[in-house]
Amino acid sequence: MKHLTVVMLTILIITVASTATYAWLTYVQIKSLSTVETHEISIILHADEDQVFDQIQLENLAFIDYEKDLIQNETNTFDTMASTWILTLGTSEESPLTKSHLAFEQNEPGLIYLLIYYSWNGEIVLQADTLFDLITTIIDGYETKEEQLNAISAYNQSVLDLIDLIVFFPTDYVQIKVAAWGDYDSLTEPSNYLNATFNLSFTVESVNSKGELPS
Amino acid sequence: MDNKHLKKTRKLVISSIFYVLFVTLMTTTVTYAWFTITNTNDAHLVSNISEIEAEYEFFAYQNINRDGSDELTLTDNICLVEGEDLCYLTIPNPTTPFLIDGSAAPGERYSFAIRITSVNNPIGSLKLDFGGLVSEGYNIIENKLQTAFYYQVDKISYLNYGVETEDLKDSLGIVYHQGFFTYDNDIFYPFVSNIPMQNEENVSTLIMIYFNFYFDPNIYGQESDGTPYTNSNIFMNQIFTINDLYMSVSN
Numbered sequence: 001m002k003h004l005t006v007v008m009l010t011i012l013i014i015t016v017a018s019t020a021t022y023a024w025l026t027y028v029q030i031k032s033l034s035t036v037e038t039h040e041i042s043i044i045l046h047a048d049e050d051q052v053f054d055q056i057q058l059e060n061l062a063f064i065d066y067e068k069d070l071i072q073n074e075t076n077t078f079d080t081m082a083s084t085w086i087l088t089l090g091t092s093e094e095s096p097l098t099k100s101h102l103a104f105e106q107n108e109p110g111l112i113y114l115l116i117y118y119s120w121n122g123e124i125v126l127q128a129d130t131l132f133d134l135i136t137t138i139i140d141g142y143e144t145k146e147e148q149l150n151a152i153s154a155y156n157q158s159v160l161d162l163i164d165l166i167v168f169f170p171t172d173y174v175q176i177k178v179a180a181w182g183d184y185d186s187l188t189e190p191s192n193y194l195n196a197t198f199n200l201s202f203t204v205e206s207v208n209s210k211g212e213l214p215s
Numbered sequence: 216m217d218n219k220h221l222k223k224t225r226k227l228v229i230s231s232i233f234y235v236l237f238v239t240l241m242t243t244t245v246t247y248a249w250f251t252i253t254n255t256n257d258a259h260l261v262s263n264i265s266e267i268e269a270e271y272e273f274f275a276y277q278n279i280n281r282d283g284s285d286e287l288t289l290t291d292n293i294c295l296v297e298g299e300d301l302c303y304l305t306i307p308n309p310t311t312p313f314l315i316d317g318s319a320a321p322g323e324r325y326s327f328a329i330r331i332t333s334v335n336n337p338i339g340s341l342k343l344d345f346g347g348l349v350s351e352g353y354n355i356i357e358n359k360l361q362t363a364f365y366y367q368v369d370k371i372s373y374l375n376y377g378v379e380t381e382d383l384k385d386s387l388g389i390v391y392h393q394g395f396f397t398y399d400n401d402i403f404y405p406f407v408s409n410i411p412m413q414n415e416e417n418v419s420t421l422i423m424i425y426f427n428f429y430f431d432p433n434i435y436g437q438e439s440d441g442t443p444y445t446n447s448n449i450f451m452n453q454i455f456t457i458n459d460l461y462m463s464v465s466n
Binding site for chain 1: 271273275279280281309310311312313314315317318319320321322323325327345360428430432450451452453454455456457458459460461462
């Protein structure tokens with residue numbers, strides 16, 4: 001009987017000690033951590049109010065005499081002769097952080113176009129009071145027409161390079177003003193200028209903000 | 216009743232009492248343990264279970280560019296106003312998973328920090344583990360969003376008399392793990408363990424653990440026949456949740 005009592009007490013002590021030790025040795029908390037969601041990159045592209053897919057058909061384009069209308073400014077009508085539209089590039093509400101690369105390509109000689117970084121999220125960025133002021137600033141210091149047209153191309157490229165650097169957060173948008181003139185002297189067949197057609201193609205390639213844009 | 220029979224009966228009664236007592240005690244032990252675990256899901260940051268007691272605060276680093284944190288400190292680096300960027304935002308009582316704003320994309324990094332305060336000056340060690348992973352919206356299990364995430368410890372430090380120590384994760388016998396989550400949801404991911412609850416001066420202190428989840432842009436998933444994809448697009452339109460972060464302190 002004594003023997004049994006001793007055994008029982010021993011087991012009791014061990015068990016109680018185990019119970020207490022379990023509680024004493026371990027302290028646990030469980031908390032929640034995080035949730036992430038992924039969505040598709042969603043780009044919104046408009047020319048003025050119209051949804052754009054890949055190509056803008058230019059109509060009612062006015063032709064200028066490069067020397068008289070721009071260099072000499074004899075008619076003071078350079079701005080009014082411009083065909084302009086606003087290109088809007090943005091991301092949807094559910095889009096991840098995004099970068100976009102724009103590229104323009106013209107298929108025929110005889111078109112002068114100027115890209116202007118116009119606004120960011122509706123806030124207008126003024127480059128110059130008039131198109132004439134801006135373009136004369138761009139070509140200032142260049143002697144020949146070829147050099148001047150190259151300067152305009154370089155300026156356009158600098159605007160596109162700027163777009164490359166932008167990280168679009170959801171609903172962000174940038175607007176580029178595109179101004180175009182027909183250049184009568186650069187046409188392949190100047191006498192047929194009334195039937196001239198220009199296609200200004202552009203592409204938009206978008207990646208998430210950590211991805212690599214095409215150069 | 217003869218003496219022999221009486222002795223046998225008494226022995227049987229004593230044995231029965233012993234077994235009943237033993238079973239009762241075992242049941243108590245198991246129930247206690249079960250309650251101990253269950254109780255940890257309550258909303259209080261401090262559960263006073265026994266001599267060992269600790270509380271912790273959870274922080275999510277705010278970086279609109281999703282580059283994670285390269286300023287691994289909580290000292291003067293906690294967000295004070297709503298919408299503040301490049302600081303650690305306190306997530307009070309995280310009983311539901313903290314939703315990272317917006318849409319995640321490959322190449323992004325999300326940083327977090329946990330600050331643990333030891334109470335009652337315990338002499339135990341700390342352990343953190345992940346569990347309860349869930350991905351939603353995948354086509355085959357190999358393409359679960361969670362498989363593209365890499366978890367990593369950035370820094371483990373102490374706060375001694377208001378001054379945060381350097382990174383000590385490679386010292387004091389601390390063990391830490393890093394790697395990709397697998398597509399098996401039932402896996403328990405050991406994260407950090409054997410972190411002393413006291414600093415070298417044997418003084419009760421604060422422990423800071425900084426870690427991040429990286430959405431690896433080089434994980435592409437695969438087609439149903441096993442052919443690997445060449446981009447991360449298969450992970451679009453999914454949701455990935457880490458439901459549980461286990462913190463345990465033991466002697």
